[in-house]
Amino acid sequence: MRLARVVGQVVSTAKVPELSGTTILVVEDIAPESDGESGRYAAVDLVGAGQDEVVLVVSGSAARVDQATTGVPVDQAIVAIADTIVTHGEVTYSK
Amino acid sequence: MRLARVVGQVVSTAKVPELSGTTILVVEDIAPESDGESGRYAAVDLVGAGQDEVVLVVSGSAARVDQATTGVPVDQAIVAIADTIVTHGEVTYSK
């Protein structure tokens, strides 16, 4: 799962009908996944995440396992809000 | 979901039969995706997106959840047109 921070939201009226009623947030990877460019992308919110909160994002078919997104054409979903992240024995993030 | 801009179209006559009748647009990521993809690729259009519009693109099996692409060998689909994108409290894109 990607570790990311909520940085914003996408508003869209013209969309496939199954997306109606979903909240689509803009998130940015906090642990740089690859070559420097911080990954910014959109994910459907399943847990009511707030601005700047650090979240767990699942990608692919995992985004449609929860009841709320079954049959919805999404490929990234926020499934948890991190309280704390411990790395190398230290608390590197605390809500 | 990837945030991308419509930059063009692919026209193809020699294709698997299931692709007949689909519109395949060329899109470019506006927020450089983290996984290395500099981000110009083709996606089937499900919402009638226009040139230069910013769209939400789903990848993988999510591209075949909508009725229009069930059983069609596609792995990226445009599922929404963004009206506005807010990041860090500011409107960073408005249609």
Add this chain to the structure above:
Amino acid sequence: MRLARVVGQVVSTAKVPELSGTTILVVEDIAPESDGESGRYAAVDLVGAGQDEVVLVVSGSAARVDQATTGVPVDQAIVAIADTIVTHGEVTYSK
């Protein structure tokens, strides 16, 4: 879908039985998908693509949607040959 050019072929005798009878071409992304090294990989050919032709490649389970690859362990397939690609209003590729 990835936009790629056919650059060669892989010949293999020792393979899982389901791959027998498939044509496996070597393709290279034309739109530099990553930050320098153009992506070169192998894809099963579903449309009789020829050397140097520009093609649409699907990845993941999409590669097994077509009848010819159902039940075959492949994760990339050529599903169309591009006639023309238009980007920013200009024909950037014509067969």
Add this chain to the structure above:
Amino acid sequence: MRLARVVGQVVSTAKVPELSGTTILVVEDIAPESDGESGRYAAVDLVGAGQDEVVLVVSGSAARVDQATTGVPVDQAIVAIADTIVTHGEVTYSK
């Protein structure tokens, strides 16, 4: 499968219900999967991996094949702890 090292843990109370009872560890690729930043991400632990242990991580739907994660919205899971890794005829890692 990704070769990664356990570097920490994510604690979260606000999460989709299916995630309750899972242990989510932070892992870092030991073989730099990307060409710059080492990949750091979260994976559900299926084998009781300990801090600094080198593990095998599966991604995508493979993370939900095991009984413990069937129906759970996860896309990365630790499925084995490496005892030894041999590369180019040499033991490059031993537990």
Add this chain to the structure above:
Amino acid sequence: MRLARVVGQVVSTAKVPELSGTTILVVEDIAPESDGESGRYAAVDLVGAGQDEVVLVVSGSAARVDQATTGVPVDQAIVAIADTIVTHGEVTYSK
């Protein structure tokens, strides 16, 4: 499919039960993959590949299509050993 070379093996005793009896090799991409992955990872071997052989590796659910890996939590599998690879009209690899 990824074009990769067998460079070693992973030995693991603590693993999910479904992995018992599988051979897990370490492979390295010979053609730098486009999506940023610099490419050393582990894949289950379905064809008895030997050290330094060039192989075809499938990723994602394709790794579980073969009978030997159905129901096994793996996301990369070696499905063929390359005899020859021809690119731009020249034999660039021969076993």
